[in-house]
Amino acid sequence: AQSVTQLGSHVSVSEGALVLLRCNYSSSVPPYLFWYVQYPNQGLQLLLKYTTGATLVKGINGFEAEFKKSETSFHLTKPSAHMSDAAEYFCAVSDRSSYDKVIFGPGTSLSVIP
């Protein structure tokens, strides 16, 4: 069965510093991979997704993630953190055969310190 782990339930970075949020998945075959962001009191918003092709995926708001099959990882990065990036971030996976069965990780809360 697929599963998703996110290292660090809470990450703090200084404004302008690199953001690195870690995600590892467990799957017998490379799945589809997603990062969602949830701002306070709002729903989840898709940041980026990997399905096939280039392993470095660019998303909205300056975020990007790299699919590394050998490490079963899909870490999310942003070169320079902004105060508005403070939110909860969820990594998710689904079967390559279907977008339907999406499994979400536990989430990482990102704080940005001025």
Next chain:
Amino acid sequence: DSGVTQTPKHLITATGQRVTLRCSPRSGDLSVYWYQQSLDQGLQFLIQYYNGEERAKGNILERFSAQQFPDLHSELNLSSLELGDSALYFCASSGVQETQYFGPGTRLLVL
């Protein structure tokens, strides 16, 4: 704005009561998903409907039920409510083989 709408935004009720949450998917999306988000359980998939038919079931309690209507909107019915049912309930929609887009959620508080 994802295009998915949910009503009501907030709901306060008492234990033992029954509530109905409503979701309107993005235009053209045939699939609707329901999720529960709580502090202790995280984001849990409850149930999926596709074009009016139940397609997949997750960790949905027997006290909960859902349906999708011919106009593709969906309702999640929660009955015999308990304190532990207090949570954020999200609806998401998708097209065929497409990413899920989430609504803003309904915050349920059971007192």
